Amino acid sequence: MTIGILADKQNRDGGWPYVRGSSWIEPTAYAVLALLAAGETERARRGLRWMLAIERSDGGWPPKKGIDQSTWVTALVALLPPEELGASAHARAIAWLLGTTGRESTLTYRLREWLLGNAGLSGQEPPGWPWIPDTAAWVGPTSLAVLALDKEYRRRPLPAIRERIDSGRRFLLARVCQEGGWNYGSVRALGYASRPYPETTGMALAALRGVRSPATDRGLAVAQSFLGECRSADALNWLRLGLLAHGQLPVGYCHPLEVTDRTLPDTSLGLLVAEAEKGRDFFLA
């Protein structure tokens, strides 16, 4: 039934909107993954053709057609199977991710901060990924980039990929909220502790698959408590993925019936999470 919704909502150009209207990369990437999981390859390939048509010359992807900037959505493109997207386009997406960091990690910025006496040249936090180049790194785009690179590393175990996965994970571990879990990436504001969010806690935990630390343990405890009280489909999808990545999703967990999918990414991710619960994790292979 939910696959039927995706089929109904596909735009003429092959892409998908968030709810209605023009096509965006994020809903299209998730819809393509969900359709491929369901064996609906024809519709998925129409989506892929639309995505390929808006690739930018720097190897990255804009959030939608007509935007002259490659952004975080490139990580979602890199999550697609290279045999479906095309090996060269996929390699360009991976290269774009490897070459992108938060502005605070660039040499120019660090040198400026050092000259201003604000920080040492090397003693800063590990590089994560920004939503949009030339801005700071945040939890959401870093988690997605780590997921994409981790998937790629399972295919091509290159040291450059390993290095960015590790630094991305260290970035996430440095952004844990005081009470555990993650928000968008601001742990403190003017000395005041900020609270975690369910969706970003789930995303970060998914990206920290296989990492055991006190921070992940606290994150898992926070995720468990969010799972019981949260009523956002988006947040619940990510919480399930995050807990699943650590083998901590409660056995027999049922998605609450009163939770509504608000957007097409909610629907697609819901399908992908259900597949992952059955052992077919499209974020892994």
Add this chain to the structure above:
Amino acid sequence: MPRTLTRREWLAGSAGTALLSGCGEERPIVPSMVSIVRAPAYDQRLYETVRRMLEEHRLEVRGRHVVLKPNLVEFEPGSSMNTHPLLVHAAFEAFRGMGAASVRIAEGPAHRRNTLDLADAAGYFKIVPRFEDVFVDLNLDEVTRVRPVRQFSRLGALYLPKTVLGADLLVSMPKMKTHHWAGATLSMKNLFGVVPGGIYGWPKNPLHWAGIHESIADLHAIFPRPFAIVDGIVGMEGNGPIEGTPKPVGVLVAGHDPAAVDATCCRIMRIEPLKMEYLRLASGGEAHITERNIRQIGESLPAVATPFELIPEFRWLRMENS
């Protein structure tokens, strides 16, 4: 032998002459009307209060497209950080009653991506009938590239939502709150929410890198005349805009000139508006936001003023004699 002026000296001299010639002129300022209306609680009386307040401002919206832009931030149920849905619905009904061709509610939260879930948790689905049909998530709206007429930051052109750009009347409906980066967040800062997260991310970090005050001024240059209705029924003090504590004030503040409305709100909060960098930047100095250049109607400032607690970093903003 006459000495030739260097380029630097010539420029300095020209600037001085321009300044001096400007000093002699007192540019006439047309006072902006700002109303302060008592509204003790979020209850059914709000519908009549808002209707009468808008009538006083003689807004001509018949056949026009109106977009209401509340401030939605987080899910916390007991908090006062979001614009109350009853106030937004009261404005929605009032504009419809005034003959608007369409009234939509639109917002693009800065931190949370699941906007509709956030609106649901904030009570919008419960209060506004068929909320999803009248709501636009500005983070994911269709966009057009716009360059501010006056540029204060290094942002350059911005992609902005067509829903807002195409509105005949944009109504900024913020919460009266302190803000731990900007001092206070009111109708002008509320326009950060029109910058689409779908393009710029969550948070809308390019605005921070370009300078918060300067970016607010840029957005003011793009949307110079939104109508403003500030939710000061229960505001937020202390570590706003998220972690602060509820502050009952019992007022609505409204007007056509966002700088004048925000300056009035600051005075109610006992914050010195002339010390607020974005207010000075956006309004081109002090003249426009001084008290004597604002035609205030309704309740008097002394009758409603109540000092908002400020975090130590912003105590220097406090008005004298507060």
